[in-house]
Amino acid sequence: MFSPQGPSALELLIQALSSVERGYDLLAPKFDHTPFRTPEDVLDACADALTGLGPFDGGLDVCCGTGAGLRVLESLCAGRISGVDFSAGMLAQARYAYPEAEYVRADARALPLAGAxxxxxxxxxxxxxxxxxxxxxxxxxxxxxxxxxxxxxxxGAPPPLASRAYWSAQGFDLAMRVRNALWRPPFVMYYRTGALSALRTDLVAAGFAMPSVTPLTALGRRDDGSPKYGLVLARRAATA
Structure with a gap:
């Protein structure tokens, strides 16, 4: 799962026993050598799907980490691009990779940005x-x-009930719930808490128009022919 430049088992254990912020500060220098970074083919598929929706001026990568999403914004946005994250370590890596972008250190649950x-x-x-x-x-x-x-x-499309991916995600979430019940500070990372129906409900409640989902067929299809991935698109209503 990890390249030789990735974190050791001990480093991952220390990260997992830290807070989310501290954990990512520790992992930041080696994050891009882990499977946790969004794969290039996913980034490319999302960029392709967004190309026809522009033009875009300013772009924002929320929870930007080391900046993988900034490459997507660079290809789509004519104006400034920005990244926001609450991990100083991750922002430092993003600045190194994308020095022309602007950065804000903030908690995504309380973004200090408006209409930009x-x-x-x-x-x-x-x-x-x-x-x-x-x-x-x-x-x-x-x-x-x-x-x-x-x-x-x-x-991602929900994995079939009988698949290894389904039970791996279930096992990971169970381990995290046990860890957070026994250890403080908590480390919030769960795979099975974001059903598409719930995401749509929360997006509409936040003021977005009803979101659509664009199939990312370049990333493959499941056995039943449905796409493995989709791109959720939520638009803020335009004023008169």
């Missing part, structure tokens, strides 16, 4: 928000967008 962006994206972040926290997260993104702005993020 035409496109917002997030990759691999939703598992870090409990269902009760998602409304604040989505409301902050809604505020950060200009009228008519688009919020986009990829989602």
């Amino acid at each position: 962006f035409d496109l917002a994206v997030t990759f691999g972040s939703l598992g870090h928000f409990l269902p009760a926290e998602r409304p604040a997260f989505f409301a902050g993104v809604h505020r950060a967008l200009r009228p008519g702005g688009v919020f986009a993020f990829p989602v």
Whole structure:
């Protein structure tokens, strides 16, 4: 799962026993050498799906981490691109990779941005928000967008009940719940808390129009022919 440049088992254990912020500060220098970074083919598929929705001026990568999503924004946005994250370590890595972008250190549940962006994206972040926290997260993104702005993020199709992926995700979430019941501070990262129906409900409650899902067919199909991934597109209503 990890390249030789990735973290050791001990480093991962220390990270898992830390808070989310501290854990990512520790992991940041080696994060891009782990399977936790969003794969290039997912980024490319999302960029392709967003190309026809522009033009976009300003772009925002929410929970930007080391900046994988900034490459998508660079290819789509004519104006400034920005990344926001609450891990100073991850932001330092992003600044090194994308020095032309602007950065804000902030908690995504209380984004200090308003009406400045035409496109917002997030990759691999939703598992870090409990269902009760998602409304604040989505409301902050809604505020950060200009009228008519688009919020986009990829989602994977639910794995079949009999698949290894399904039971691996279930096992991971159970381990995290046990860890958080026994150890403080908590480390919030769950795979099975973001059903598409719940995400849509929370996006609409935050002020977005009813989201659509664009199939990312370049990333493959399941045995039943349905796409393995889709891109959720939520738009802030345009003013008159």
